[in-house]
Amino acid sequence: MSELVLHEKSEKPFNVSSLPVLLDGDESFEDYHLKNHDFIFNCTDLTAIQMDMMAMMLTYMTKESWDNGQCPTFHFDTEKLTKWFGCSAKQLHSKLKAPSKALAKKQFIFIDDDNEEFSFASLLKAIEYKKGVLTMTPNDVLRDIYLITATSDEKNKGFGKIYNDVYRALSVPNTKRVFEMISRFRERGMEMHPQDVRNLQCCLGIMTREGRVLKSTYASEKTFVSRIISVAMEQIAALPEAKKRLNLKRSELTGTLGYELLPKAGDQKGFKLRFLAEWKEGVDEKRHLEADLQSALDDAKEAKEKGERTLPHLEKVADLLSQLGETESLGNIKNKIVEIKRREAHEKQLREAEMRNNERELVKRSLQSFPLDEF
Numbered sequence: 001m002s003e004l005v006l007h008e009k010s011e012k013p014f015n016v017s018s019l020p021v022l023l024d025g026d027e028s029f030e031d032y033h034l035k036n037h038d039f040i041f042n043c044t045d046l047t048a049i050q051m052d053m054m055a056m057m058l059t060y061m062t063k064e065s066w067d068n069g070q071c072p073t074f075h076f077d078t079e080k081l082t083k084w085f086g087c088s089a090k091q092l093h094s095k096l097k098a099p100s101k102a103l104a105k106k107q108f109i110f111i112d113d114d115n116e117e118f119s120f121a122s123l124l125k126a127i128e129y130k131k132g133v134l135t136m137t138p139n140d141v142l143r144d145i146y147l148i149t150a151t152s153d154e155k156n157k158g159f160g161k162i163y164n165d166v167y168r169a170l171s172v173p174n175t176k177r178v179f180e181m182i183s184r185f186r187e188r189g190m191e192m193h194p195q196d197v198r199n200l201q202c203c204l205g206i207m208t209r210e211g212r213v214l215k216s217t218y219a220s221e222k223t224f225v226s227r228i229i230s231v232a233m234e235q236i237a238a239l240p241e242a243k244k245r246l247n248l249k250r251s252e253l254t255g256t257l258g259y260e261l262l263p264k265a266g267d268q269k270g271f272k273l274r275f276l277a278e279w280k281e282g283v284d285e286k287r288h289l290e291a292d293l294q295s296a297l298d299d300a301k302e303a304k305e306k307g308e309r310t311l312p313h314l315e316k317v318a319d320l321l322s323q324l325g326e327t328e329s330l331g332n333i334k335n336k337i338v339e340i341k342r343r344e345a346h347e348k349q350l351r352e353a354e355m356r357n358n359e360r361e362l363v364k365r366s367l368q369s370f371p372l373d374e375f
Contacts (some may be wrong), residue, residue: 032163033058036145040160040180043109044123045205048173049085049099050106054123055167056084057136058146066147071125071140078132084168089132096134100127108142111209160184165241174204178232182246182258182277194262194272197221204228221271225261229273233258249276293320311340 033055057074065072078089087095104127111118125137138146160183170176184192201207206218218224237248237257251260262272300313314337321330
């Protein structure tokens with residue numbers, strides 16, 4: 001069993017480069033954790049502190065953690081724990097005991113009645129607190145569920161990038177879950193499709209997948225949305241930490257903040273819910289812009305080698321540099337664009353002058369060869 005001992009001020013005992021390259025500006029890998037799509041929409045009924053404990057483990061989990069097929073064990077010392085949970089060292093034992101005991105029994109549940117499939121697995125193999133150190137061991141049966149949180153190689157399976165400052169500031173479990181959901185689709189050109197409200201009720205523990213009601217107060221879809229989803233959006237929107245990260249838009253159809261409720265099509269009963277979260281320009285958009293910039297530079301180089309016009313490509317480069325805030329490089333590109341435009345304008349004048357001269361020569365030769373004596 002591989003072990004990772006985490007100390008706040010000591011050198012990290014794992015290779016940070018094995019984490020996904022999702023850093024934005026001054027971000028640190030400790031600023032967020034990644035969560036598999038199936039994990040986000042699973043019916044894991046955790047308390048707020050249990051969710052924060054799992055987030056702490058996911059923050060430090062890397063693909064390297066699972067090297068050699070071994071199950072990793074994560075050790076969090078007193079300094080890390082007091083900072084993460086916002087309490088004194090003397091409070092750690094009492095604060096973590098009951099949540100840890102319950103967390104050890106929590107399961108990852110998969111049920112697909114349509115295909116007659118199901119699976120149940122404990123989230124953790126073990127959890128203990130001893131001499132000021134919390135030790136968490138994930139269940140290696142769920143390796144594939146955990147691994148997507150540690151590598152971008154399988155990004156097509158989908159994951160959410162969940163900022164820890166927002167996540168930990170949210171004290172209501174359902175609000176944390178909603179924040180996970182709106183963190184799921186952030187890439188340019190992607191959006192979360194409208195979600196079946198009944199499915200959301202299952203994800204948030206209102207009822208089972210089989211339709212058995214667990215919390216009758218929220219069994220009505222409209223009541224669930226107004227008293228859980230709407231409240232969660234208001235709480236997220238009020239957080240200063242969240243305001244730095246995203247804008248929750250108000251629906252033009254219903255006036256609701258952060259979502260809109262849509263009736264199902266045709267004769268289907270019930271509703272679907274579309275989240276209206278707009279993430280501010282950050283790592284995902286920046287990564288796309290940088291990729292577009294490299295492509296534009298390659299196109300400009302190829303055009304130069306083929307003797308084709310480079311100006312359209314350089315103008316695209318300038319636009320991308322402007323969006324990325326690369327002022328120094330932008331200035332150089334703009335100077336080159338001005339130079340090329342002047343050269344092209346001069347070359348155009350020369351061509352036009354040459355054309356006029358050619359036309360005059362043609363007229364002159366036509367006059368010289370014109371058989372005037374025959375008239």
